[in-house]
Amino acid sequence: MEASDLFAIVDIETTGTNQETDKIIQFACVIVENQQIVNQMSIDINPLRSIPKHITELTGISNKDVANEPYFEDVAYTIRQLLDGCVFVAHNVFFDFSFLNSELVRAGVEPLKSACIDTVEIFQVLYPTSSGFRVSDMASELGLEHTNPHQALSDAYTTAQGFIKMLNKLRELPIVTLETLADLSCELGVNNQDVFQMISQEVANEKNSELVETIIIDGIALRKKRRDYRYNIRETTSQFENKLDKLRITQREMSEDIHHFISESHEVKNLFIEAETGTGKTLGYLYPLSFINKHQQVLISTSTIMLQNQIVNQDIPLLNELIELGKQGVVVKSTSHYISLNSFKQTLANPMPQKTYAICQMATLVWLLETTTGDLDEINVSKNNVFYQHVQHTGRRELLESSLFYEEDFYNYLSDRCQFADFIIVNHSFLFSDSQKTERFLPNFEVMVIDEAHQLPSLLEELSTKKVSFSNLSYELNHLVEVSHLISEDSQGLKKNSLMVIDISKELKETIDWVEDCLVNYYNLRQVTEDIMVNVSDFLRDVPVVKRSIQQIKVLLRELTHLLTDSKKVCHLEWHLIEKDYFNTLEKFLEKSDVLMMFFYDFDHKFVKWASSKKSRLILSMIDFSDLSIQQYEWYSEAKKIIYTSGSLQLDNESTYLENKLGIENVEKKTLPSVFDYKNQAKLYLLNDINYSDLTSTKDFSKEISRSVKKLYQVHEQTMLVLFTSHNLLEKTYQSLVNYFNQGEVLVLAQGISGTKEKILKKINQGNKCIILGANSFWEGMDFSKQSIDIVVMTKLPFEPPNRPIVQARYHYLEEQGMNPFYEDAIPQTGIKLRQGIGRLLRSPKDKGILVLLDNRLINSSYSSVLCSYLPKDLDILPVTLSELLEKSKQFLQNHNE
Numbered sequence: 001m002e003a004s005d006l007f008a009i010v011d012i013e014t015t016g017t018n019q020e021t022d023k024i025i026q027f028a029c030v031i032v033e034n035q036q037i038v039n040q041m042s043i044d045i046n047p048l049r050s051i052p053k054h055i056t057e058l059t060g061i062s063n064k065d066v067a068n069e070p071y072f073e074d075v076a077y078t079i080r081q082l083l084d085g086c087v088f089v090a091h092n093v094f095f096d097f098s099f100l101n102s103e104l105v106r107a108g109v110e111p112l113k114s115a116c117i118d119t120v121e122i123f124q125v126l127y128p129t130s131s132g133f134r135v136s137d138m139a140s141e142l143g144l145e146h147t148n149p150h151q152a153l154s155d156a157y158t159t160a161q162g163f164i165k166m167l168n169k170l171r172e173l174p175i176v177t178l179e180t181l182a183d184l185s186c187e188l189g190v191n192n193q194d195v196f197q198m199i200s201q202e203v204a205n206e207k208n209s210e211l212v213e214t215i216i217i218d219g220i221a222l223r224k225k226r227r228d229y230r231y232n233i234r235e236t237t238s239q240f241e242n243k244l245d246k247l248r249i250t251q252r253e254m255s256e257d258i259h260h261f262i263s264e265s266h267e268v269k270n271l272f273i274e275a276e277t278g279t280g281k282t283l284g285y286l287y288p289l290s291f292i293n294k295h296q297q298v299l300i301s302t303s304t305i306m307l308q309n310q311i312v313n314q315d316i317p318l319l320n321e322l323i324e325l326g327k328q329g330v331v332v333k334s335t336s337h338y339i340s341l342n343s344f345k346q347t348l349a350n351p352m353p354q355k356t357y358a359i360c361q362m363a364t365l366v367w368l369l370e371t372t373t374g375d376l377d378e379i380n381v382s383k384n385n386v387f388y389q390h391v392q393h394t395g396r397r398e399l400l401e402s403s404l405f406y407e408e409d410f411y412n413y414l415s416d417r418c419q420f421a422d423f424i425i426v427n428h429s430f431l432f433s434d435s436q437k438t439e440r441f442l443p444n445f446e447v448m449v450i451d452e453a454h455q456l457p458s459l460l461e462e463l464s465t466k467k468v469s470f471s472n473l474s475y476e477l478n479h480l481v482e483v484s485h486l487i488s489e490d491s492q493g494l495k496k497n498s499l500m501v502i503d504i505s506k507e508l509k510e511t512i513d514w515v516e517d518c519l520v521n522y523y524n525l526r527q528v529t530e531d532i533m534v535n536v537s538d539f540l541r542d543v544p545v546v547k548r549s550i551q552q553i554k555v556l557l558r559e560l561t562h563l564l565t566d567s568k569k570v571c572h573l574e575w576h577l578i579e580k581d582y583f584n585t586l587e588k589f590l591e592k593s594d595v596l597m598m599f600f601y602d603f604d605h606k607f608v609k610w611a612s613s614k615k616s617r618l619i620l621s622m623i624d625f626s627d628l629s630i631q632q633y634e635w636y637s638e639a640k641k642i643i644y645t646s647g648s649l650q651l652d653n654e655s656t657y658l659e660n661k662l663g664i665e666n667v668e669k670k671t672l673p674s675v676f677d678y679k680n681q682a683k684l685y686l687l688n689d690i691n692y693s694d695l696t697s698t699k700d701f702s703k704e705i706s707r708s709v710k711k712l713y714q715v716h717e718q719t720m721l722v723l724f725t726s727h728n729l730l731e732k733t734y735q736s737l738v739n740y741f742n743q744g745e746v747l748v749l750a751q752g753i754s755g756t757k758e759k760i761l762k763k764i765n766q767g768n769k770c771i772i773l774g775a776n777s778f779w780e781g782m783d784f785s786k787q788s789i790d791i792v793v794m795t796k797l798p799f800e801p802p803n804r805p806i807v808q809a810r811y812h813y814l815e816e817q818g819m820n821p822f823y824e825d826a827i828p829q830t831g832i833k834l835r836q837g838i839g840r841l842l843r844s845p846k847d848k849g850i851l852v853l854l855d856n857r858l859i860n861s862s863y864s865s866v867l868c869s870y871l872p873k874d875l876d877i878l879p880v881t882l883s884e885l886l887e888k889s890k891q892f893l894q895n896h897n898e
Contacts, residue, residue: 001087001115001191001194001195001197001198002198003034003035003167003198003199003202004033004034005086005087006031006032006033006085006086006087007031007032007033007086007087007089007117007160007163008029008030008031008032008082008083008086008087008088008089008114009029009030009031009032009089009090009156009157009159009160009163010027010028010029010083010088010089010090010096010097010100010156011027011028011090011091011096011152011153011155011156011159012024012026012027012028012096012099012100012152013025013026013055013059013061013150013151013152014055014099015047015049015051015052015055016052016055017095019098019099019102022047023045023047023048023049023072023103024045024047024072024099024100024103025044025045025046025047025051025055025059025061025066026042026043026044026045026059026061026151026152026153027042027043027045027075027079027100027152028040028041028042028043028151028152028153028155028156028157029041029042029079029082029083029156030153030156030157030159030160031086032089032160032163032164035164035167035168036164037157037160037161037164040153040156040157041082042152042153042156043069043070043075043079044061044065044066044069045066045069045070045071045072045075046066046067046068046069046070046071047066047072048071050063051063051066058150059150059151060148060150060151061151072103072106072107073107073108076103076104076107076108076109077109079100079104080104080109080110080112083112083114084112086114087114087115087116087117087191088112088114088115088116088117089116089117089119089159089160089163090116090117090118090119090159091118091119091120091123091134091135091138091155091159091162092118092120093116093117093118093119093120093190094118094189094190097112097114097116100112115190115191115194116190116191117163117190117191117192117194117195118188118189118190118192119138119159119162119163119166120133121188121189121192121359122163122166122192122195123138123162123166124359124363124381125181125359125362125363125366126166126169126170126366127141127142127366128363128364128366128367128378128379128380128381129367129370129378129379129380130380131380131759131762131763132380132755132759133380135149135155135158135159135162136149138158138159138162139158139162142161142162142165144158144161144162145158146158167195167199170195170196170199171199171202171203173203173221173366173369174214174216174221174369175200175203175204176216176219176220176221177221177365177366177369178196178199178200178203178204179200179204180219180220180348180365181196181200181362181365181366182196182197182200184348184351184358184361184362184365185197185358185362186358187351187353187354187355187357187358187359188355188358188359189355214369215408217341217404217405217408218345218404218405219345219348220341220344220345220348220365220368221365221368221369222341222368222369222408223368223369223370223371223372225372225408225413226372227416229328229417229420229421230416230420239291240259240288240291243287243322243323244256244287246322247280247283247284247287247322248279248280248675249673250275250279250280250284250672250673250675251279251280251281251283251284251287253672253673254273254275254279254281254284254285254645254670254672255284255285255287255288256288257271257273257670258271258273258284258285258288258289258643259288259291261641261643261668262288262289262292262447262641262643267666268666268667268668269639269640269641269642269666270642270644270659270664270666270667270668271641271642271643271644271667271668271669271670272453272644272645272649272658272659272667272668272669272670273285273643273644273645273649273669273670273671273672274645274646274647274648274649274669274670274671274672275645275646275647275672276647276648276672276674276675276676276839277647277839277840277842277843278675278676278842278843278844278845278847279647279672279675281451281645281647282310282311282315282451283315283318283319283322285449285451285643285645286311286315286316286319286327286423287319287322287323289423289447289449290319290323290325290327290422292447296446296447297421297422297423297424297443297445298422298423298424298445298447298448298449299423299424299426299431299442299445299447299448299449299635300329300423300424300425300426300448300449300451301425301426301427301428301430301431301448301449301450301451302425302426302427302428302451302452303427303428303451303452303455303780304427304757304777305331305333305377305427306757306758306761307427307451307452308331308333308425308426308427309331311329311331311423311425312329312330312331312425316328316329316423327422327423328417328420328421328422328423329421329422329423329424329425330414330417330418330421330423330424330425331373331375331425331426332414332418332424332425332426332430332441332442333375333377333426333427333430334430334433334434335392335393335394335395335411335441336392336393336394337375337376337377337392337393338373338374338375338376338392338393338410338411338414339364339368339374339376339391339392339393339410340391340392340393340394340398340409340411341374341405341408341409341410342398342403342405342409343390343391343392343393343398343577343580344361344364344391345405346390346576346577347361347387347390347391347577348361350577352386352387356382356385356387357385357386357387359381360381360385360387360388361387363379363381364379364391367379373410373414374410374411374413374414375410376388376391376392380759389581390577390581393410393411394580394584395411395439395441396411396439398580399411399412415441424442424445426442428450428452428455428456428459429459429463431635432459432460432463432633433463435633435634435635436633440634442635444634444635444638444639445635445638445639446638446639446640446641447639447640447641447642447643448635448639448641448642448643449642449643449645450642450643450644450645451645451646452646452780453644453645453646453649453658454646454647454648454649454658454832454836455646455780456630456644456658456661456662457658457661457662458829460628460629460630460661460662461623461628461806461810464623464624464627464628465621465622465623465806466595466598466599466621466622466623467595467619467620467621468592468593468595468596468599468619468620469592469614469617469618469619470512470513470516470617470618470619470620471614471615471617471618471619472592473509473512473589473592473593473596474509474512474513474617476585476588476589476592477505477506477508477509477512477589478509479585480501480502480505480582480585480586480589481502481505481506483578483581483582483585484498484499484501484502484505484582485498485502486578486582487578487579487582488578494567494579494582497563497566497567498567498582500559500563501560501563501586504556504559504560504563505560507556508553508556508557508560511549511552511553511556512553512596514549515546515549515550515553516617516618518543518545518546519534519539519611519618519620520613520618522539522542522543523611525611525613525618526613526616528613530612530803530804531610531611531612531621531804531805531806532610532611532612532805533608533609533610533805533808533809534609534610534611534620535609536599536600536609540600550597550600550601553593553596553597554597554601557590557593557597560586560589560590561590563586564583564586564587564590567582567583567586568583595620595622596620598622599620599622602622606624606625606626606627607622607623607624608622608623608624608625608805608806608809608812608813609621609622610622610805610806610809621805621806623806623809625809625810625813626813628661628663629662629663629664630662630663630664631663631664636664644658647835647836647839648780648831648832648833648835648836648839648870649669649832655828657824657825657828657832660824674872675845676842676845676872677845677874678872678873678874678875678876679874679875679876680848681842681845681847681848681849682838682841682842682848682849682850682851682875683850683851683875683876683878683888683889683892684838684850684851684852684853684871684875684876684877684878685850685851685852685853685878685879685880685885685888685889686853686855686856686858686859686877686878686879686880687708687852687853687854687856687880687881687882687885688856688879688880688881689881689882690704690854690856698726698728698729698732699732701729701795702729702732702733702736703736704854705722705729705733705793705795705854706733706736706737706740707882708793708852708854708882708885709722709733709737709771709793710737710740711882711886712791712793712852712885712886712889713741713746713771715886715889715890716790716791716889716890716893717746717769718769718790718791718893719764719769719770719771719772719788719789719790719791720770720771720772720789720790720791720792720793721772721774721778721789721791721792721793721840722771722772722773722774722792722793722795723774723775723778723779723792723793723794723795723798723837723840724773724774724775724795724796725775725795725796725797725798725799726775726796727751727752727775729795730750730751730752730773730774730775731750731752731753733773734748734750734753734773737771737773741771746768746769746770746771747763747768747769747770747771748770748771748773749763749764749770749771749772749773750772750773750774751773751774751775751776751777751778757777757778760772772789778840779798779833779836779837779840780833780836780837780839780840788843788847788849789840789841789849790848790849790850790893791849791850791851791852791889792837792838792840792841792849792850792851792852793851793852793853793854794834794837794851794852794853794854794855795854795855796854796855797830797834797853797855797857797858797867798829798830798833798834798837799826799829799830800826800829800830802826810825811825811826822863823863823866827863827866827867830867831866831867831869831870832870834867834870834871835870835871835872838851838871838872838875848892848893849893850889850892850893851875852885852889856879858877859877859879
């Protein structure tokens with residue numbers, strides 16, 4: 001393959017994907033010669049069969065459009081002649097090339113034997129951080145105009161432009177990277193390897209000089225790390241009042257409260273500040289924290305990685321503009337999020353003959369020329385591939401000064417940046433987990449901010465729940481056996497230990513599987529889908545033979561622990577990939593098996609224990625509710641001042657729910673005034689023409705939800721968020737809606753189906769009209785500020801399922817403490833989540849939107865007045881029929897637009 005070859009970039013539209021029964025309805029080809037588009041052709045084709053409705057909606061091509069067009073037989077020879085002698089290029093060439101050839105053969109024309117290039121694979125390698133890899137994603141990433149998606153000529157032309165840009169990007173890579181890409185590309189599909197080898201040879205012949213911003217270590221080109229942050233003096237000023245007038249009224253009030261709180265020497269440690277969505281609370285707490293002692297760092301903990309990035313990339317730059325100082329923030333995640341350059345180098349030295357593994361390696365090589373953090377979350381390639389297990393960082397234990405990568409190691413770089421930062425930003429899970437580690441990453445902080453603090457109770461409960469999955473135990477044991485077999489005879493005595501590990505692992509697996517079967521049979525878990533409370537004493541009494549097996553497991557685990565200790569003594573300081581995998585797997589298994597032993601040996605009556613089944617495998621869980629308190633964590637005991645903030649702390653109704661849940665006292669509380677005029681900006685419509693008592697099945701309820709959503713969209717044609725309390729209900733509703741809208745003018749995006757939250761948010765922010773279906777985390781924390789949500793539908797009041805053992809156990813514990821669990825726990829939790837759901841609607845004082853609730857318990861229950869106290873005071877609740885909803889909501893939103 002030569003750069004001077006003719007490249008034919010092809011796209012076809014068809015009536016479907018079945019080559020036996022479906023036909024081509026549109027063919028387009030764009031010819032590229034010497035990196036220039038020199039010709040293009042597009043033909044509409046009569047398929048001699050009806051075009052399915054969903055294809056028409058997707059492509060815009062109707063039966064009428066092709067009725068007078070030629071049949072494929074009429075144009076087959078012309079197409080064959082056009083493509084003859086060209087390199088065939090397509091975005092997912094496997095489909096286009098094979099489908100086109102099947103049509104040519106059917107028309108009696110000789111099939112193509114061209115070299116093929118798949119731009120999907122090349123795009124994955126060269127643009128690893130793209131939000132997706134479709135033609136539209138490529139257009140968005142490369143800044144290309146893509147006027148008619150799913151029209152053959154538009155798709156082909158965009159792909160041709162993208163192909164040219166990809167070849168140009170390849171030419172800009174360092175020769176050392178190109179040569180490695182060319183070597184790895186032998187695992188790619190079709191003739192993609194030829195592209196990398198062609199450009200590699202071309203650049204080598206030109207004696208391309210390396211890029212100024214790169215550094216080459218042991219054959220890997222990296223983006224040079226900037227360390228100018230070391231020379232920035234941590235600035236501060238005592239002029240707190242100077243810029244206050246630049247803040248909004250609510251931000252100013254919040255800043256003054258926090259400034260007073262951290263400046264006073266009084267002994268109050270905890271400050272709760274309720275600041276609803278749209279207040280701008282992040283700047284409200286960053287501003288006063290910029291005026292504390294310059295030698296002091298501030299820890300900020302928030303709920304999600306997405307919010308961490310938002311603070312660093314959006315909020316701190318805004319702060320610096322305001323105060324005219326250079327405050328720095330660093331996002332910190334657990335070690336497994338970062339790439340180990342040592343381990344990555346080993347994957348290159350020992351490549352795995354597998355296409356997806358090679359694509360991961362190649363994408364990483366390109367990404368290393370771009371990333372400043374080494375955070376693997378930046379790469380949009382499946383993290384399920386074993387490649388990511390191979391290259392995950394394991395922390396300080398692999399930071400050896402003898403390593404060539406020591407200075408450029410991303411975990412080392414992160415530690416260095418943290419020393420000079422003003423704000424360290426973590427998420428809640430990392431804050432809690434790091435505090436329990438023997439070797440902590442985070443130092444102690446005197447001043448802390450807990451953003452989205454309403455999430456702490458459920459997180460505290462989740463982290464305090466000890467779980468062990470039999471499926472996971474089996475996987476780790478099988479993997480341990482596999483990796484132990486791979487230990488080399490040269491590994492200084494490690495081989496002998498690994499052979500013993502194999503024998504013990506096989507015996508352990510057999511015994512653990514047998515214990516699992518006994519539990520499954522005893523509790524009849526094959527027929528039961530819900531969680532089941534477990535009384536270990538009763539189980540061991542009724543099935544006494546299990547006691548011997550548990551004791552046997554305990555002995556075998558002790559032997560494995562001894563072998564792990566001995567193995568580390570005889571192993572090299574610098575572990576190779578196999579050794580690293582071996583030790584990591586062994587440590588993970590022993591850590592998980594500790595919970596298994598605790599489940600059977602700890603008979604403390606304070607522990608609540610239950611079993612659940614997932615994909616026919618057992619999961620055991622246990623928790624002690626009497627021990628739930630953040631006071632047990634070192635970060636809490638060391639901090640002098642902690643600010644908790646959220647939009648739904650519910651301080652205005654004098655609730656003590658949050659401090660009771662967190663096990664703390666000595667709390668000061670502040671509630672900021674609302675920035676919204678709920679009377680004029682929002683309405684809450686309660687559908688009352690649904691007979692809720694008849695909706696006994698998920699299928700019935702999903703039909704009602706789908707009907708309401710379809711009608712609402714038909715009337716408003718606005719982006720809509722639909723919130724669920726059940727993933728099963730969400731999935732059924734998604735199927736109904738996606739079949740109806742069929743991804744035409746409106747995107748139907750669903751949590752757990754359409755990708756990660758970040759991916760979904762990117763698609764929304766691209767300006768598409770969307771119907772978003774979400775559960776759990778979508779009730780809160782999603783920033784829809786770039787694409788306003790005009791309609792929020794809440795399918796049910798977000799009560800926790802009361803039949804879950806952990807909920808039953810919590811309620812039982814509260815009853816023992818003399819409390820009413822419904823009013824002390826269920827109602828506050830539901831009210832806070834309901835308030836969070838409402839917070840998805842309004843993001844600024846100029847917004848206007850409607851809320852729809854498909855649950856009449858809000859006004860037709862004995863607890864309705866208590867639950868309504870969690871809602872904004874001026875929010876009107878209007879019971880309506882569906883037809884009234886459509887009419888009134890249209891009038892309400894139209895008045896706003898006018």
